[in-house]
Amino acid sequence: MLSILVPIYNYNVYPLVLELHKQCTDCGINFEILCQDDASESGLNVFNENVNALSNCSFVSLKKNLAHRENRNSLAEKAKFDYLLFIDGDSIIIHNNYIQKYIDNFHDYDVIYGGRLHPEKCPSNTQTLRWKYGRLIEDKTTANRNKNPYQSLLFNNTVIKKERFNKVKFDKNIKKYGHDDTQLSYQLSLLKSKVNHIDNPVEHGAIDTNFDYLNKTKESLENLILLYEEEKIAVDFIRLIQLYHFLKRTKSTFIVSKIYTFFEKQFFKNLTGKNPNLLVFNLFRVGYLCSIHPKN
Missing domain, CATH: 3.90.550.10 (Spore Coat Polysaccharide Biosynthesis Protein SpsA; Chain A)
Incomplete structure (x- = not known):
């Protein structure tokens, strides 16, 4: 059974x-x-x-x-x-x-x-x-x-x-x-x-601490890029990859990665604080995703 x-x-x-x-x-x-x-x-x-x-x-x-x-x-x-x-x-x-x-x-x-x-x-x-x-x-x-x-x-x-x-x-x-x-x-x-x-x-x-969850999120995004690059998932299967694919196709990942680097400390301060903003979390995820291979 x-x-x-x-x-x-x-x-x-x-x-x-x-x-x-x-x-x-x-x-x-x-x-x-x-x-x-x-x-x-x-x-x-x-x-x-x-x-x-x-x-x-x-x-x-x-x-x-x-x-x-x-x-x-x-x-x-x-x-x-x-x-x-x-x-x-x-x-x-x-x-x-x-x-x-x-x-x-x-x-x-x-x-x-x-x-x-x-x-x-x-x-x-x-x-x-x-x-x-x-x-x-x-x-x-x-x-x-x-x-x-x-x-x-x-x-x-x-x-x-x-x-x-x-x-x-x-x-x-x-x-x-x-x-x-x-x-x-x-x-x-x-x-x-x-x-x-x-x-x-x-x-x-x-439930993970804010700091631990941010580190886990980074690892998961690195895995997601790997799945995408090795074509182990379809582009349209997950919205975050759809967005990344669009940014890559329009040669925008480098610009987004630079913006992410500029705001990284502010993102970190908000997301590890008492009242993290989920919009900031989404911006953090997109920015980090683009920063992994910014020139691709």
Whole structure:
């Protein structure tokens, strides 16, 4: 029936697994929960070891870092059931019928995405950028996600048929953070996979600080350029690449990169402050994207 795959890095996953285990047991299904720490060598793994005491559950701490994509691929290879539920270790289950909702929606779909929510209140003034972007941009309603089913697909809180996942997988050649969801979703679109968006969200638990999220954003933009240059995604699949392609075609990337360099300190000050502006964040993303290869 269901293999639940939980990639971890330096996080106590036991409370999440305990809730998932309870719900799977209550549903009376065949299941397994596989947790894999990606060589973080974290002291929190003392708590994670308790996962091994639960029936049909396992926790492994890798000796060598695989990076997030390959950690997910590795978990999928170990899974023995037909349906895979990918859920990040920092997720928080907010509904007591979470597993049952997925089971009720299996039907004829290749992929089912339940969505994600951020807490109503920002945890601290140092996490405002990630929290605000999540609340205002990422936390889409089911109806909005179904309008663009592939572009709205994230691989946290997602069920996918194992045979379908084996046809796409995460690109292990890309090691940096970000846009693994984009590439995999694009591959699923090429296969005309049947995607269903349902209202079954988890809450995003570990919210990055403003500084960390800016650094992750830079890495994700570097990945996006790589996907574009190697033609691993279509230009029209993601709006940011459409804009970059237009700027490149009109030979404007150099000018935009110079503007970005001039305003970089102001961008950084705003985005790491207590009240970051998402318009400034978009300008930062476009500017940084153009600065990677400004003369191309």
